[in-house]
Structure formats: C-alpha cells, structure tokens
Amino acid sequence: MSDDFDLDTGDLERRMDGAMANLRTEFASLRTGRASASMLEPVMVDAYGSPTPINQVGTVNVPEPRMVTVNVWDKGLVGKVEKAIRESGLGINPQLNGTIIMLPIPELNEERRRELTKVAGQYAESARVSVRNIRRDGMDQIKKGDLPEDERKMWEQEVQEMTDRHIKAIDDALETKQGEIMQV
Known part of the structure; x- marks a missing residue:
C-alpha cells in the first residue's frame, strides 16, 4: 500500500516559502528611520x-x-x-x-522603536503559525497514508526538518529586522 503514497513535499516547501515571502513584505512596510x-x-x-x-x-x-x-x-x-x-x-x-x-521621515524615538520591534515580533509569530499549520497538514497527509512505521517516520522527519529550517529563517529575519529598527 505504501507504493501509492506520495507526499508532495514540493507543495509544502512552496507554501512555507510563501509564508516567508509574506513576512518579508510585512517587514518592508515597517519604518526603520530610513526612507524606503x-x-x-x-x-x-x-x-x-x-x-x-x-x-x-x-x-x-x-x-x-x-x-x-x-x-x-x-x-x-x-x-x-x-x-x-x-x-x-x-x-x-x-x-x-x-x-x-x-x-x-522623522527620527524614531526610543519608545517608537520598541513598539516597532513588538510589531515585527507579531509578524514573525504569525509567520511561524502559518509554517506550523502547513507542517500539520503534511503530518495529517502522512497519517492518512497506510505506511509501514519506518517509512512514516522518514516522511515525518523530512516534514519536521523542513519546518525547523523555515522557523529558523523566520527567527533570523526577525533578529535582523529588530536590529535595524533599534539601530540609531
């Protein structure tokens, strides 16, 4: 039965990349004190x-x-x-x-910078939630497939690694953006 199972990891990857692209767009709209x-x-x-x-x-x-x-x-x-x-x-x-x-573009004061870092954090969290939802979809597809345990674990591990990679990219992007915002 496992021959029939084919998880579209390309689709999961594309959807997770879409969440990252959306995050970059939201970050671009945040003012850092420089004109853009x-x-x-x-x-x-x-x-x-x-x-x-x-x-x-x-x-x-x-x-x-x-x-x-x-x-x-x-x-x-x-x-x-x-x-x-x-x-x-x-x-x-x-x-x-x-x-x-x-x-x-006025100079950002300390209080406004802190507010913007919180907003950036909210954008990043919503991107993380999107990636986790995509992960859950992938895991649900794996569970629905009638797979031997070792094959199921292999697919789950692949989806988890993809998720971890995207979550790390989101965290790195957030850290960079917060650094830009707090830079005087």
Missing part, C-alpha cells in the same frame, strides 16, 4: 472609484536617506494621495509641492 519606497506599498488610494496601490497613481522615489517623494501623475488625485498617506498610520506628515508630495 516599500514603506508605501500597503497604502491604497481611492482613485477612480476603487482602492489603488500608490505606485499606480504616481512615481515613488527616495531622493535622500530621510525623504520619500511621490510624483502624482493626475493632478486631481493629489489630495486623495495625501489623505491616504495621512490616514495610513505610518506617522508621516506629507508636504505638498504642486503634484509632488514630499514625505520627510
């Missing part, structure tokens, strides 16, 4: 009747380490883009200069 175009990725603008990513209504640039600019293509959307940035929760005060919106 990716910090505006989660900001959606109400343009032409639907929520639109900010990079589809203007050009996002980083002309200097503590400044992000958004050059809005449609003059009629400048106010909406400014409003979306103000309401995004990034803690940035936009300044208008014609169709260009300048976003000076």
Whole structure:
C-alpha cells in the first residue's frame, strides 16, 4: 500500500516559502528611520472609484536617506494621495509641492522603536503559525497514508526538518529586522 503514497513535499516547501515571502513584505512596510519606497506599498488610494496601490497613481522615489517623494501623475488625485498617506498610520506628515508630495521621515524615538520591534515580533509569530499549520497538514497527509512505521517516520522527519529550517529563517529575519529598527 505504501507504493501509492506520495507526499508532495514540493507543495509544502512552496507554501512555507510563501509564508516567508509574506513576512518579508510585512517587514518592508515597517519604518526603520530610513526612507524606503516599500514603506508605501500597503497604502491604497481611492482613485477612480476603487482602492489603488500608490505606485499606480504616481512615481515613488527616495531622493535622500530621510525623504520619500511621490510624483502624482493626475493632478486631481493629489489630495486623495495625501489623505491616504495621512490616514495610513505610518506617522508621516506629507508636504505638498504642486503634484509632488514630499514625505520627510522623522527620527524614531526610543519608545517608537520598541513598539516597532513588538510589531515585527507579531509578524514573525504569525509567520511561524502559518509554517506550523502547513507542517500539520503534511503530518495529517502522512497519517492518512497506510505506511509501514519506518517509512512514516522518514516522511515525518523530512516534514519536521523542513519546518525547523523555515522557523529558523523566520527567527533570523526577525533578529535582523529588530536590529535595524533599534539601530540609531
């Protein structure tokens, strides 16, 4: 019966890699005191009747380490883009200069840095939970297969090693991000 069993480890690996990619995206949106175009990725603008990513209504640039600019293509959307940035929760005060919106990145204080490290920790924990859920799916598939004990243990060990590798990568990414945030 074990000849029929084939665990798709490629699928499990791909799903775990997806959790890591999602974590990297969430980490990119966290401010570290340096300007980054990716910090505006989660900001959606109400343009032409639907929520639109900010990079589809203007050009996002980083002309200097503590400044992000958004050059809005449609003059009629400048106010909406400014409003979306103000309401995004990034803690940035936009300044208008014609169709260009300048976003000076303020220095992070110690309290804000600690808050951001906690948020990074929450993002990492949710990624760990995703990886563990994928592990559980794999283990359930193994249990459903009618396998001899030694073969079952081999599959379980492979899934566990994959899980451990991804959890370690999440922990390493978190440590790096927290170091970036706390760096003055």
